[in-house]
Amino acid sequence: MTIFHYDKTFEGLLTAVFDAYNRKTFPDRLLAIDEPNPLFVAEMFIVVTDEDKSKRVWKGLEKKLAHNTCNMITYAWLSELQGSDELIFRYIQKTFDNKQSIETNFADDDVLQLKKLAQKVNHERHRLIELVRFQKAADDIFFAPVSPDHNSLPLTLDHFTDRFADQKWVIYDTRRNYGFYYDLKTVTEMTLDNTDLFPKGKLDENLMAEDEKLYQELWKGYFKAMTIKERINLKLQRQHLPKRYWKYLTEKQ
Amino acid sequence: MKAEILDKLKTLAESAKYDVSCASSGTTRKSIPGGIGNTAGWGICHSFTEDGRCVSLLKIMLTNYCIYDCAYCINRRSNDLKRATFAVEELVELTIEFYRRNYIEGLFLSSGVINTPDYTMERMVRVIKELRTIHRFNGYIHMKSIPGASQQLVHEAGLYADRLSVNIEIPTEQNLKMLAPEKDHESVYKPMLYIQQGVLESAEERAKHRSAPRFAPAGQSTQMIIGATDETDKQILFTSAALYNRPSMKRVYYSGYIPVNSYDSRLPSLKQAPLVRENRLYQADWLLRFYEFKVDEIVDDKNPDLDLEIDPKLAWALRNPHHFPVDINKAEYSMILRVPGIGVKSAKLIVMSRRYNKLKSADLKKMGIVLKKAQYFITCNELAVQNVSDSSPEYVRRVLTEKKLLKGKENPNQLSLSFD
Numbered sequence A: 001m002t003i004f005h006y007d008k009t010f011e012g013l014l015t016a017v018f019d020a021y022n023r024k025t026f027p028d029r030l031l032a033i034d035e036p037n038p039l040f041v042a043e044m045f046i047v048v049t050d051e052d053k054s055k056r057v058w059k060g061l062e063k064k065l066a067h068n069t070c071n072m073i074t075y076a077w078l079s080e081l082q083g084s085d086e087l088i089f090r091y092i093q094k095t096f097d098n099k100q101s102i103e104t105n106f107a108d109d110d111v112l113q114l115k116k117l118a119q120k121v122n123h124e125r126h127r128l129i130e131l132v133r134f135q136k137a138a139d140d141i142f143f144a145p146v147s148p149d150h151n152s153l154p155l156t157l158d159h160f161t162d163r164f165a166d167q168k169w170v171i172y173d174t175r176r177n178y179g180f181y182y183d184l185k186t187v188t189e190m191t192l193d194n195t196d197l198f199p200k201g202k203l204d205e206n207l208m209a210e211d212e213k214l215y216q217e218l219w220k221g222y223f224k225a226m227t228i229k230e231r232i233n234l235k236l237q238r239q240h241l242p243k244r245y246w247k248y249l250t251e252k253q
Numbered sequence B: 001m002k003a004e005i006l007d008k009l010k011t012l013a014e015s016a017k018y019d020v021s022c023a024s025s026g027t028t029r030k031s032i033p034g035g036i037g038n039t040a041g042w043g044i045c046h047s048f049t050e051d052g053r054c055v056s057l058l059k060i061m062l063t064n065y066c067i068y069d070c071a072y073c074i075n076r077r078s079n080d081l082k083r084a085t086f087a088v089e090e091l092v093e094l095t096i097e098f099y100r101r102n103y104i105e106g107l108f109l110s111s112g113v114i115n116t117p118d119y120t121m122e123r124m125v126r127v128i129k130e131l132r133t134i135h136r137f138n139g140y141i142h143m144k145s146i147p148g149a150s151q152q153l154v155h156e157a158g159l160y161a162d163r164l165s166v167n168i169e170i171p172t173e174q175n176l177k178m179l180a181p182e183k184d185h186e187s188v189y190k191p192m193l194y195i196q197q198g199v200l201e202s203a204e205e206r207a208k209h210r211s212a213p214r215f216a217p218a219g220q221s222t223q224m225i226i227g228a229t230d231e232t233d234k235q236i237l238f239t240s241a242a243l244y245n246r247p248s249m250k251r252v253y254y255s256g257y258i259p260v261n262s263y264d265s266r267l268p269s270l271k272q273a274p275l276v277r278e279n280r281l282y283q284a285d286w287l288l289r290f291y292e293f294k295v296d297e298i299v300d301d302k303n304p305d306l307d308l309e310i311d312p313k314l315a316w317a318l319r320n321p322h323h324f325p326v327d328i329n330k331a332e333y334s335m336i337l338r339v340p341g342i343g344v345k346s347a348k349l350i351v352m353s354r355r356y357n358k359l360k361s362a363d364l365k366k367m368g369i370v371l372k373k374a375q376y377f378i379t380c381n382e383l384a385v386q387n388v389s390d391s392s393p394e395y396v397r398r399v400l401t402e403k404k405l406l407k408g409k410e411n412p413n414q415l416s417l418s419f420d
C-alpha cells in the first residue's frame, strides 16, 4: 500500500497530485501529517505543500473541465467529510488519465459520488441562505450565528454581500469558530475571542439595538399566525426544516 | 414603531394566509447602488410553518375589511371578525425591517375591498411605490390585483411589482356567481389581460431600448379553490391549460377548500380539506409544465377526475401500456420522461450517462433512480421483472397499490408534492 501524508489543506491535496505524477506512484490512502501509518505500508511519502505546484494542477483542471465541474471539486472539498480528499484525488487522476472527459459519466462511481457530495454542500449553502437570521446589535451591525455541517459559509458570501450591501453584518460559524465581517465595502475573515456574546444563539439583550426585540416578537407572531390549523403536518415541516437548524432560528427560539 | 403593530400584524396575517401562492421566483436582479436587496431567481423559502408550507414573502393584507361577501372567504363582510388596517408607512417599515434580518424575500400584498376596487388598489400601489422609489427596496414584490380594478392602476402596479396575480377562485363562472354574487369572470379576466398586455408591451419596448421600464418581470399567477364547488378535475385542468397558453401566465395554484364558513349552506360540509386531490392536481399541473403532457392525455370525458390512488403519470401509463416498455439505452428523452417514477433530473442523468456505457439496472440504482414504479415500464440490458406489456395494467396497478395498503397507515396529510 502506498501512503501520502499531507497537511489536509486544498493546496496540499493539489500538490499531492503533482508529486504523484512526478514520482509516478499514486497513493492508496491520503493521511494527515501526524496520522499513524497502517500496518502494511509499501511506500510512504510526505507531501510538502507548494503553491506553485498546486496552481499548476488547478490550471490543468481548468483546462480540461467545465467551470461548473471545478466548482464541484471545491464544494466537495468543503464538505470536510472523511474520504472526500481521496475521492477528489481519484477524480482528478481519472480526469488527467482519460482523453475523453469523464464529467458526465455517472455510471462511474467516483464521478457520481463527487457530484453527490457537491450537491450536499450546495444544498447546505442554500439552507444557509434561507435560514440565516440576523439580529441587529446596538452598533448597527447585523449579526447571525450559524453552525453548518459542512464548511459552506464561504460559499454564501457572494449572495449576502449583494443582497445586504447597505448594512454591516457578521455571519459567524460557531462550530468552526470563525466568521466573516462585511463593513459596507469588503468582507474580511474574523475570529471572535468571546463567544459568550450570544448564549443560546441569541444576542445578549444589552447588546441588541433598541427595536430588535420588537422585531423578533413581530416575526414570531407573524410566523405563528400563518399556520393553517386544518393542514397541520409537522412531519412535512421537519422534512423541510430539520431540527438541527432550529437553534438559531428566531421563530423557533 | 409601537407594540400595537403586533396585533395588526397577527390579524392581517391570519386573514391573508389562505392564499396559497408564496413563490418568490421568476426574477433575477442584482442589487442597486444605495438600495436594499436583490432577487435570486430561484424561489427562496425562509421558513416553514407547522403545516409544512414555505414562508418566502411577508404575506399580508393591507386591510381585512371588505365590502364583498364571497362565501368561501374568511374576510367576507358578514363574518364577525377582528378587523384591522395598516397605514402605508407601517407596512413599508415592516417589510424592510423583516427583509434586513433575512426573514423574508419580500412582500406579498393583498387586500379586502374598501369603498371601490380602485380606491383599494390605489392604496396598495402606494405601498409598493414607496418601497421601490423612496426606500429603494429591491427585493421581491408580489401584489394581488383587485378584481374590477382599472387598467391604469394595474399598469402602475406592474411598474413596481415583480409578479401580479388575480385569483379566479372558482373555476366556472356559474359557480362563482353562486358563491360570490358581486363578482363575475369578467372582473377577473380583464385585469389578467391588462397584465398580459403590460408584460408584452414592456418586452417589446425593452427590445428596442434597454432603459424602458420593466413590467411585472415574473409574470402573473392565479389560484383556484378546489372542492368548494362541483367542478370536475377535467374542468379545472382545462382551465389551467388554457391559462398556461397565455404568454404571461406562470403559475396556477390549487387550494384545497378549507371550510372556514361552515354555516353557509351553499358550501359543502367537509370534514377535511381535500388534500389528496389538491396534491394530484399539482402533479397533473407539473405534467403540463415540465413533462410535455397535453391536458387531454391527463383527463378526458372517460376520466374526468384524477385517480386519487395513483399519480397521474402512472395513471396515464397504465391507460397506455402499448407505449411500454421503454428502452433506457435507446429511447428519446421525451419518452424516458414519461416513465412513471422517473423525474426530469433522472431522465437527464440517464441520457447523459448512456453515451459512455450501456446502462444496467444496477447503474440506475446507483444513480439514485428509484425503480419501484419504473421497473414495470423499462428495459435495460438485463432487467428481469415482468413489465407492463408482458403482464397487464391491472396487475401492475395492483402490486403498486397493494404495497401501500400493507404499510397501512398512509396519511393523506403526509403526501409530498413529488411523484417521481
Ligand code: SF4
Pocket (backbone or CB within 6 Å): B066, B067, B068, B069, B070, B073, B074, B075, B076, B077, B111, B112, B113, B180
Ligand atoms: S373580495 Fe376578496 S377579501 Fe372580500 S370577501 Fe371576496 S374574496 Fe374575501
